[in-house]
Amino acid sequence: MLNHWMSTIRVAFAALKTNRVRSALTMLGIVIGVAAVIATVAVGTGASQRVQAQIASIGSNMIILIPGSLTSSGMQLGTGTVTTLTRSDARELSEQCADIKDAAPAVRGAASVIYEGNNWGTTILGTTPAYLRIRDIAIAQGEALSEQDVEKASKVALLGSTVVEKLYGGADPIGTIVRIKQVPFIVQGVLASKGQSAGGQDQDDIVLLPITSAKQKVLGFKSANADAVDAILIQARSGDQLDAAQEEARALLRQRHHLLPDEEDDFSMRNLEEILKAQVTSSRIMSLMLAAVASVSLLVGGIGIMNIMLVSVRERTREIGLRQAVGAKTRDILLQFLVEATTLSIFGGIVGIMTGIATSVIISHFAGWQTVISPAAVLLAVVFSALVGIGFGFYPARKAAYLDPIEALRFE
Amino acid sequence: MTPLIDVRHLSKTYSLGEVEVHALSDVTITISRGSFVAVMGPSGSGKSTFMNIIGCLDRPTSGSYFLDGVSVESMERDELAEIRNRKIGFVFQNFNLLARVTALENAKLPLLYADNVIRDADARAAKALAAVGLEGQLQNMPSQLSGGQQQRVAIARAIVNEPQIILADEPTGALDTKTSREIMTIFRDLNQTRSITVIVVTHSDEVAAYADRIIYFRDGRLVNGEAAVPMPVVLDQAAKR
Numbered sequence A: 001m002l003n004h005w006m007s008t009i010r011v012a013f014a015a016l017k018t019n020r021v022r023s024a025l026t027m028l029g030i031v032i033g034v035a036a037v038i039a040t041v042a043v044g045t046g047a048s049q050r051v052q053a054q055i056a057s058i059g060s061n062m063i064i065l066i067p068g069s070l071t072s073s074g075m076q077l078g079t080g081t082v083t084t085l086t087r088s089d090a091r092e093l094s095e096q097c098a099d100i101k102d103a104a105p106a107v108r109g110a111a112s113v114i115y116e117g118n119n120w121g122t123t124i125l126g127t128t129p130a131y132l133r134i135r136d137i138a139i140a141q142g143e144a145l146s147e148q149d150v151e152k153a154s155k156v157a158l159l160g161s162t163v164v165e166k167l168y169g170g171a172d173p174i175g176t177i178v179r180i181k182q183v184p185f186i187v188q189g190v191l192a193s194k195g196q197s198a199g200g201q202d203q204d205d206i207v208l209l210p211i212t213s214a215k216q217k218v219l220g221f222k223s224a225n226a227d228a229v230d231a232i233l234i235q236a237r238s239g240d241q242l243d244a245a246q247e248e249a250r251a252l253l254r255q256r257h258h259l260l261p262d263e264e265d266d267f268s269m270r271n272l273e274e275i276l277k278a279q280v281t282s283s284r285i286m287s288l289m290l291a292a293v294a295s296v297s298l299l300v301g302g303i304g305i306m307n308i309m310l311v312s313v314r315e316r317t318r319e320i321g322l323r324q325a326v327g328a329k330t331r332d333i334l335l336q337f338l339v340e341a342t343t344l345s346i347f348g349g350i351v352g353i354m355t356g357i358a359t360s361v362i363i364s365h366f367a368g369w370q371t372v373i374s375p376a377a378v379l380l381a382v383v384f385s386a387l388v389g390i391g392f393g394f395y396p397a398r399k400a401a402y403l404d405p406i407e408a409l410r411f412e
Numbered sequence B: 001m002t003p004l005i006d007v008r009h010l011s012k013t014y015s016l017g018e019v020e021v022h023a024l025s026d027v028t029i030t031i032s033r034g035s036f037v038a039v040m041g042p043s044g045s046g047k048s049t050f051m052n053i054i055g056c057l058d059r060p061t062s063g064s065y066f067l068d069g070v071s072v073e074s075m076e077r078d079e080l081a082e083i084r085n086r087k088i089g090f091v092f093q094n095f096n097l098l099a100r101v102t103a104l105e106n107a108k109l110p111l112l113y114a115d116n117v118i119r120d121a122d123a124r125a126a127k128a129l130a131a132v133g134l135e136g137q138l139q140n141m142p143s144q145l146s147g148g149q150q151q152r153v154a155i156a157r158a159i160v161n162e163p164q165i166i167l168a169d170e171p172t173g174a175l176d177t178k179t180s181r182e183i184m185t186i187f188r189d190l191n192q193t194r195s196i197t198v199i200v201v202t203h204s205d206e207v208a209a210y211a212d213r214i215i216y217f218r219d220g221r222l223v224n225g226e227a228a229v230p231m232p233v234v235l236d237q238a239a240k241r
């Protein structure tokens, strides 16, 4: 049987070799189809992996609360001036809500940071240790913020890696003193790098201070309420509890803010993860659509194979008749032409994979898009092109197998 | 002993629209093992149709055909293919070699379709080619061979499976007289040394003279089924004994 297969395959190869140019042109359809599928899937996978990495960099199961209500059109009213959220809101949220694991208040501003004559303008974020937990920010060097730092309004700072790079140029920042608005802060730690945010911002261009010191010494009080914060980050205990956490937070805050049932929320909530997940989904759908378009060209390639196989069967009618005369069964002839068609399509598939990978590399090099070649996509492409060969080769092969031997032998 | 070929009331009718063509009508004949038969008759008299049915390439419209004691007229496509593979070797007027493979590969072809794996296929094909005097041309392509050599490759292909019957439909039709004699000599040798039953269609009396029995067709009917063996052959065989 193996012997039989080998000779069938050899016959098919010999037939393909004698018509090199034709075989190559036939394969071209498959090559283009497979390459297009591989490249589009690579671009699509790259895009969704990037968004997923961004989701991970935000912190998981997180909701952001900001003061002021959203209008029906989603516009936020009075940003910066409304000061309805407070540190005590944050504390109560984490203590009273069963579905909320952590809550971190934050104030935010911009300032210059000076170290030995080097000056760098950056974002100042005053917050509590919970912020590091929620956003899953690790400490690369030194120590994190502690609750005492917050309570005592210690003059300590954690620097993002961009700030370190700009100010220190390779020197060790731990224990050094930086000045922010003339106030000296001891550098207590360096944050592990987070890279770019979904919006393209450098998340490492930041200085974290205890929220108390930030308000008292750097950012100043923006309103009468010394307790006011710019945002509260809350983290649900799990992804499933996100909605519940959101509702609990809303109920608690409405109660604490003494809102009547017909009054609108005086704060708004954003679930960034949801937004990004929607982005992932849409980029996936996009790449699936592109792949679908690309597989149409695979289909066209398949029709090309069928066409050439029909020509081949016609040209070799006498040969088929002879093979039948010396004992080839229906199955033998069928197999021979199927192997031929499948060989064409698999070879086309392999060349297509190489072309597709090369195309992806070129795309990521010149367009700067991240592309990811997934083994699954490659495997799929091979299987699919083999199926195209078998599928579109079947009709011509069957036609050959059921030729009448006498008529085939007499064919001119 | 049952005859190798036993054909009774065999008819083959083609209907071309309104018209019916009786390619064979009520043919009854037996051919015994080891015989050498020449089939003659004018063009269109049904010789090829008869050969095709005998060779299990075609099926009769009516009548019965026992090959080696087995009724074959109602067999399936693939069963017929197997019988052709095991029992019959074909030789055609136009050789019908595969143009793109060597003499050896051509001669080997029937072995590829044998039911069980044949390990020494190359050796057997080479032996068959040697038997027809082509031991030096194993690797030649058909285009590198003369017409007579090509027909020898075809004969090697026909005998490689050690069949009981060789069916040759005008095997010398495309060859000159001298080459025709060489080919017929090969057939006679195969018939005499290996007792292969040989049936040859021909228009030539000289070719027919190699046979020990001649049958004639006219308008699809067998005429004078037990024709006398022509003198030269009788003399030839008498001389041998």
Ligand SMILES: Nc1ncnc2c1ncn2[C@@H]1O[C@H](COP(=O)(O)OP(=O)(O)O)[C@@H](O)[C@H]1O
Pocket (backbone or CB within 6 Å): B014, B016, B021, B022, B023, B041, B042, B043, B044, B045, B046, B047, B048, B049, B050
């Ligand atoms: N496939 C066919 N369809 C219709 N008529 C056919 C077919 N094959 C043979 N015939 C007819 O059958 C008759 C016998 O043909 P054939 O056996 O080829 O004759 P021969 O070989 O003696 O020249 C002829 O009249 C021929 O035209």
Ligand SMILES: [Mg+2]
Pocket (backbone or CB within 6 Å): B047, B048, B049, B169
């Ligand atoms: Mg004829």
